Amino acid sequence: MTLDESIDAFSRHLEAERHASPRTVDEYARDLRSLAAFARERGSRAVGDVRAVDVYLLRGWLGVLARKHAASSVARKVAAARTWMRWLRRRNVIASCPADELATPKVRRGLPTLLSVDAAKEVVETPRDDTAVGLRDRAVLEVLYGSGVRVSELCALDLDSVDLAAATARVLGKGRKERVVPLGRPCVEALARWLRVRPGMVHRKTGRQDPRALFVTVTGRRLYPRAAQALVHAHGASGAGRADLHPHALRHTCATHMLDGGADLRAIQELLGHASLSTTQRYTHVSMEHLMRVYDTAHPLARKR
Numbered sequence: 001m002t003l004d005e006s007i008d009a010f011s012r013h014l015e016a017e018r019h020a021s022p023r024t025v026d027e028y029a030r031d032l033r034s035l036a037a038f039a040r041e042r043g044s045r046a047v048g049d050v051r052a053v054d055v056y057l058l059r060g061w062l063g064v065l066a067r068k069h070a071a072s073s074v075a076r077k078v079a080a081a082r083t084w085m086r087w088l089r090r091r092n093v094i095a096s097c098p099a100d101e102l103a104t105p106k107v108r109r110g111l112p113t114l115l116s117v118d119a120a121k122e123v124v125e126t127p128r129d130d131t132a133v134g135l136r137d138r139a140v141l142e143v144l145y146g147s148g149v150r151v152s153e154l155c156a157l158d159l160d161s162v163d164l165a166a167a168t169a170r171v172l173g174k175g176r177k178e179r180v181v182p183l184g185r186p187c188v189e190a191l192a193r194w195l196r197v198r199p200g201m202v203h204r205k206t207g208r209q210d211p212r213a214l215f216v217t218v219t220g221r222r223l224y225p226r227a228a229q230a231l232v233h234a235h236g237a238s239g240a241g242r243a244d245l246h247p248h249a250l251r252h253t254c255a256t257h258m259l260d261g262g263a264d265l266r267a268i269q270e271l272l273g274h275a276s277l278s279t280t281q282r283y284t285h286v287s288m289e290h291l292m293r294v295y296d297t298a299h300p301l302a303r304k305r
Helices: 003-016 022-041 055-066 071-090 117-124 132-147 151-156 185-200 225-240 247-260 265-272 277-283 288-298
Strands: 168-172 178-182
Touching: 003 022, 003 071, 022 055, 022 071, 055 071, 117 132, 117 225, 117 247, 132 151, 132 168, 132 185, 132 225, 132 247, 151 168, 151 225, 151 247, 178 265, 225 247, 247 265, 265 277
Parallel strands: none
Antiparallel strands: 168 178
16 A cells, blocks of 8 residues: 555545544645655655655654644644554554654643633624624624534534524534533524524525525625634624634633533533543633632631731
């Protein structure tokens, strides 16, 4: 099996068997294509036979990448190489996994972008309520902050995914795992207002509109992640002066505010759709207010008069 053939087969495996998201498939394939390009530049035998990939080729590839890429980017490429080679070993295409000998770069995790409760309220309430676009944006922001869904999950919501009477939505998450998330009262009200004007948001010339999508663009097509990111950027800047705001920050904010409010980590894990509790812990950022409350209650020096 050639290097390119193995990458193509691995991409099909990710999509069809592991049900990875299109973004994950694209990123892993892009990372491995860069390895193939490096192997071709070096005239490596691995181009024609994937069994010739060794740890020296992998380290040379990562060494070149490390000059221009951040540690987090290099770490992801190491993960892609390991997953790919372990899959090849399970299929008996290769006898061993040289990628297991690679060291993962240390990645410093900064604190996530986070809003206070008041700032989150200002951002969510920024869109105008006298236009169809404004009503749509308000509903989008309510769902992102109120339910902590990923932007890809939000854009994939269909009309029949939402039950306003039950105040819930069915979300298709990573690995095509379905979960039900709650919708708060403001979110239900915002969605109801949006659904009343949604029929009018169609393509100006053709009159077409995606018949299934919950959220659509001004041209009637399903709202796509980049458009959702753009509206969050815009309302973050005007509502809270945060031009760096992105949908994932609202997800972080949702989880943190629930933690501050006393929610159990397991409950937050279910809401966010995480397979591992350790992932949920990374998503929750303990606020200083919460930290001071715990300190005042628990530390003996804090109770001294």
